């Protein structure tokens with residue numbers, strides 16, 4: 001598999017705080033990789049280093065074997081960042097043609113409109129007159145203008161309505177199926193799960209999980225073991241059971257959140273506390289995500 005991006009222990013510090021802390025990963029051709037994480041996790045800083053907009057304090061990155069920001073790398077990438085100024089005074093067509101003019105093999109005009117959903121009418125407008133959603137479409141068109149092999153999207157769907165979001169991701173998947181590689185950042189686990197073939201989960205500047213959505217979810221997912229108890233059993237006693245991450249002591253039922261159902265169940269049954277009507281439930285993914293990132297905070 002052809003490596004498109006190689007990141008080796010990349011690090012960035014800002015005035016005594018470490019925004020990105022020794023992150024390593026690589027991405028191969030045709031992957032759609034989501035850089036996922038809460039606010040301040042280091043997603044944008046990482047992306048900016050990969051684009052050559054920020055210089056790392058340690059480690060390195062290579063795009064198609066070239067340094068970020070080099071002419072060779074820039075010619076093969078397309079970028080959609082947050083809050084891009086679209087040269088407001090120009091018409092959309094002029095902006096697009098200007099950017100297409102920078103590239104040796106720009107994407108044909110017709111394909112750009114088809115992929116981004118921009119209309120001929122939109123092209124006649126000045127960028128400043130566009131709605132938020134239309135501006136995102138133009139940003140997408142600018143990212144595709146050079147028909148790049150590698151696309152970077154920083155929180156691309158912010159400001160898009162549901163329909164625009166769905167269309168955008170369908171197009172992204174089609175582009176990946178044609179062999180283009182896509183790296184995007186997002187706060188939303190669900191979005192990463194729906195779209196990405198690969199999830200890079202960041203928290204507090206570190207890469208804390210890396211794998212397919214199924215692998216990362218497997219790592220994140222916590223199950224619940226719920227049961228009834230005949231007599232009052234102290235919370236202390238329940239907490240002493242193995243692999244209990246948290247407890248909910250209801251009037252009717254006790255619910256324990258665990259990262260190892262088998263071990264907990266065995267201990268529960270052999271503890272001889274009279275647990276009955278035992279059920280196992282699937283934890284909610286969003287809860288698991290919150291839990292994992294919170295736990296990591298405690299570790300740092």
Ligand SMILES: Nc1ncnc2c1ncn2[C@@H]1O[C@H](COP(=O)(O)OP(=O)(O)OP(=O)(O)O)[C@@H](O)[C@H]1O
Pocket residue numbers: 014015018019037038039040041042043044045046187
């Ligand atoms: N130019 C800068 N100067 C100082 N600190 C910065 C700078 N850029 C980012 N940081 C800090 O580095 C950390 C990581 O920020 P970054 O923007 O990379 O996170 P993020 O994951 O993209 O967050 P968000 O989801 O909120 O966009 C944060 O604590 C942020 O305050």
